Amino acid sequence: MLDIKKIRNNTDDVLKALSKKDNDISLNDILDLDSKLKSLTTKLNELQAEQNSKSKEVGQLKSKGESSDDIFKDLKVLSEKIKAFEKEQKELSSALKKALLEIPNIPHSSCPEGVNEKDNIVVSENKNTRDFNFPLKDHIELGEKLDILDFEVAAKMSGSGFPLYKGNGALLERALINFMTDYHLKNFDYTEFFTPFLVKPESALTTGQLPKFSEDMYHIEKDDLYLIPTAEVSLTNIHKDDILSSNELPKYYLGYSACFRREAGSYGKDTRGLLRVHQFNKVELVKFVEPTKSYEELDSLVNQASNILDLLELDYRVIELCSGDLSFAAAKCFDLEVWSPGEEKWLEVSSCSNFEDFQSRRGNIRFKNSNGEIDFVHTLNGSGLATPRIFAALLETHQNEDGSVRIPQCLQPFMGISEIK
RNA sequence: GGAGGCAUGGCAGAGCGGUUGAAUGCACUGGUCUUGAAAACCAGCAAGGGUGCAAGCCCUUCAGAGGUUCGAAUCCUCUUGCCUCCGCCA
Numbered sequence: 001m002l003d004i005k006k007i008r009n010n011t012d013d014v015l016k017a018l019s020k021k022d023n024d025i026s027l028n029d030i031l032d033l034d035s036k037l038k039s040l041t042t043k044l045n046e047l048q049a050e051q052n053s054k055s056k057e058v059g060q061l062k063s064k065g066e067s068s069d070d071i072f073k074d075l076k077v078l079s080e081k082i083k084a085f086e087k088e089q090k091e092l093s094s095a096l097k098k099a100l101l102e103i104p105n106i107p108h109s110s111c112p113e114g115v116n117e118k119d120n121i122v123v124s125e126n127k128n129t130r131d132f133n134f135p136l137k138d139h140i141e142l143g144e145k146l147d148i149l150d151f152e153v154a155a156k157m158s159g160s161g162f163p164l165y166k167g168n169g170a171l172l173e174r175a176l177i178n179f180m181t182d183y184h185l186k187n188f189d190y191t192e193f194f195t196p197f198l199v200k201p202e203s204a205l206t207t208g209q210l211p212k213f214s215e216d217m218y219h220i221e222k223d224d225l226y227l228i229p230t231a232e233v234s235l236t237n238i239h240k241d242d243i244l245s246s247n248e249l250p251k252y253y254l255g256y257s258a259c260f261r262r263e264a265g266s267y268g269k270d271t272r273g274l275l276r277v278h279q280f281n282k283v284e285l286v287k288f289v290e291p292t293k294s295y296e297e298l299d300s301l302v303n304q305a306s307n308i309l310d311l312l313e314l315d316y317r318v319i320e321l322c323s324g325d326l327s328f329a330a331a332k333c334f335d336l337e338v339w340s341p342g343e344e345k346w347l348e349v350s351s352c353s354n355f356e357d358f359q360s361r362r363g364n365i366r367f368k369n370s371n372g373e374i375d376f377v378h379t380l381n382g383s384g385l386a387t388p389r390i391f392a393a394l395l396e397t398h399q400n401e402d403g404s405v406r407i408p409q410c411l412q413p414f415m416g417i418s419e420i421k
Numbered sequence: 422g423g424a425g426g427c428a429u430g431g432c433a434g435a436g437c438g439g440u441u442g443a444a445u446g447c448a449c450u451g452g453u454c455u456u457g458a459a460a461a462c463c464a465g466c467a468a469g470g471g472u473g474c475a476a477g478c479c480c481u482u483c484a485g486a487g488g489u490u491c492g493a494a495u496c497c498u499c500u501u502g503c504c505u506c507c508g509c510c511a
Contacts, residue, residue: 038471045471045480052480055492059439075491243431243468366468372450374468 001100001361008034017106020113020323025103033096040092044085051078101211105358107323108295108332114322120335125317127339134401138342139392140273143169145403146395146420151273160271161263161278163388168420172394172407173281175414176387177256180283180308183410184384188304190254190285195234197257198225203237206363208329208355215264231257231284232381236359239288243374244367250289250297254384257282274388275347282386287379288365291357294378295332298354301382302334305350308385311410314393315339317346331356338389342396347389352382 007014007027018025054071061071112121143149148169154162165173184190204210204226209217218227228234235253244251259282270276285304289297302318309316319335326333330353337346357376360366367377398406404421412418 041480042471048480051492053440056440058491062439072491077491079491245431372466 001358002103002106003357003361004030004034004096004100007031014106018104020107020111021104021326022324027103030096030099030103033092033099037089037092037096040085040089044082044089047078047082047085051075051082054078098211101205101362104328105208105326105331105355107326108354108356111326111332112320112322113324115324116322117325119322120325121320121322123318123320123334127315127317130315130397132341136341136396137399137403138273139340139395142342142395142399142403142405143273146405148172148420149274159278161276163274163277163279168415168417169391171415172411172420173387173391175411176390177281177283178414179311179411180384181254181256183308183311184254184283184285184304187307188252190252193231193235193238193253193255195228195231195238195255195257197228197234197260198223199228199233199237200225203233203240206240206365207233207236207359208327208362209233212328216262218260218262227260228257229261230259230282230381230383231255232286235284235286236365236379236381237363239365239377240363242365244288244365244377246290246367246369249367249377250287250293253286253288255284255286257284259386274392275343277388280386280388283384284381285384286381288360288367288377289380290367290369291375291378294354294356294380297378297380298332298334298352301352301380302336305336305352305382305384309336309338309349309390311408312390312394313408314390314397316349327351327353329353329355329358331358336383336385338393340389340393340396342392347393349389349393350383350385353380355379355381 002014007030011027011031015025015027054075058071058075112119114120137145140149140151146168148166150164150166151160154164181192185192198220201210201224204217209226209229217229219225220227234257235255238253239251259280261278261280263276263278285301287297287301306316306318316336316338319337321330321333321335333351333353335348336350336352338349339345340347356378359379360376365377365379366374368374394408395405398408400406400419402421404419406419407415407417
């Protein structure tokens with residue numbers, strides 16, 4: 001959520017910055033509601049002040065045992081007026097809030113300008129570290145041959161887009177989760193959480209999935225709960241409505257979760273295998289930091305996530321997203337993409353974003369700095385990482401001619417085997 | 422799922438329907454004292470909005486939403502959360 005004061009006082013700058021993300025945004029309704037609300041509030045406050053002082057008078061007179069009938073007449077009229085004003089104020093402020101929640105975050109000035117993913121910038125790339133001298137199989141073929149993935153049986157029970165891992169496949173999946181979790185815990189200062197997978201609407205509002213993207217999430221109607229599309233939602237909401245003290249910042253949180261996405265509107269895209277699924281596993285990293293530190297924290301977040309790919313001996317590249325390709329809530333974002341030799345495509349496995357104060361305003365997550373002033377924290381998050389595409393890339397990258405797959409060193413302690421065959 | 426109890430500031434804990442944004446204690450911050458620290462004493466200490474250069478002034482907020490009343494932390498209704506008991510259950 002953007003600061004209404006910023007919109008009010010720097011309308012042109014805000015609009016210009018927003019247009020880099022989305023050319024179609026108008027702030028007119030918001031400005032209109034804001035000025036109406038402001039003048040109404042001023043009038044209301046005056047009436048309330050009058051009511052307060054007269055009510056106090058009544059109390060004083062009463063304690064002296066004197067009559068207060070004249071004041072009563074005034075108060076009765078005032079009371080009616082105030083009630084009408086309050087009602088109007090409530091309507092205006094909820095309309096304003098609703099409108100504000102629909103406005104995306106402003107891209108950071110360092111974001112390359114652009115319209116879509118074609119304008120993204122490749123920051124770094126390492127590829128073709130391995131020469132294959134045999135015909136490659138893709139992960140679906142490998143998964144079937146090794147009897148570690150079964151999409152048909154999964155579809156039988158849940159429909160398409162739900163993976164079923166079997167035997168060493170289940171072991172590999174679990175090893176990936178444990179390896180990534182342990183790596184971040186051991187090497188960086190993260191606190192581990194295991195969060196709920198179902199959250200209230202207001203939690204999804206904090207992180208920005210609601211109100212605009214309700215179609216992307218699974219919703220349990222009976223209880224009005226949403227299945228989390230990422231642990232970002234639950235991890236970020238740990239501090240909803242909190243005022244943290246500056247000496248407890250930065251806070252680094254980590255959590256594994258299953259992630260659920262309807263992927264509405266993406267039918268026909270990446271439908272095969274593990275590339276786009278409705279349920280997947282992810283280790284998520286979330287940071288709560290002081291505003292002045294958030295960009296260096298973004299850099300370290302990208303590094304932390306990429307280290308995993310190095311250790312898994314996978315080819316990957318780092319992409320800096322252009323303004324037009326940024327998500328709704330992000331001010332700046334780097335994606336990590338892993339190379340899939342079977343698909344001959346780059347696959348997004350992590351998205352590391354700085355949301356600045358966009359989420360913290362929505363969730364009212366603040367901190368008190370050393371001067372005693374209260375301000376919104378900056379939040380960041382990054383996948384560290386999402387498993388299915390890694391699973392696929394790993395099978396394809398480390399496959400041998402006979403269809404067996406080498407397990408990289410870092411995973412072996414978690415699996416107890418050095419290859420799947 | 423059934424029955425009951427509770428919900429106040431960072432925490433603990435007062436609070437008759439009327440000068441209560443809220444006593445008190447702890448914590449915290451500043452000061453005095455001390456070589457330093459502790460103790461003691463003094464002072465400050467909620468958030469949001471408006472207005473003002475500022476000091477300040479005004480408004481709102483006692484889980485949330487409604488209601489009664491000229492006036493609600495205080496009375497009523499609903500919702501949510503926590504606790505206790507019963508049922509069910511991995």
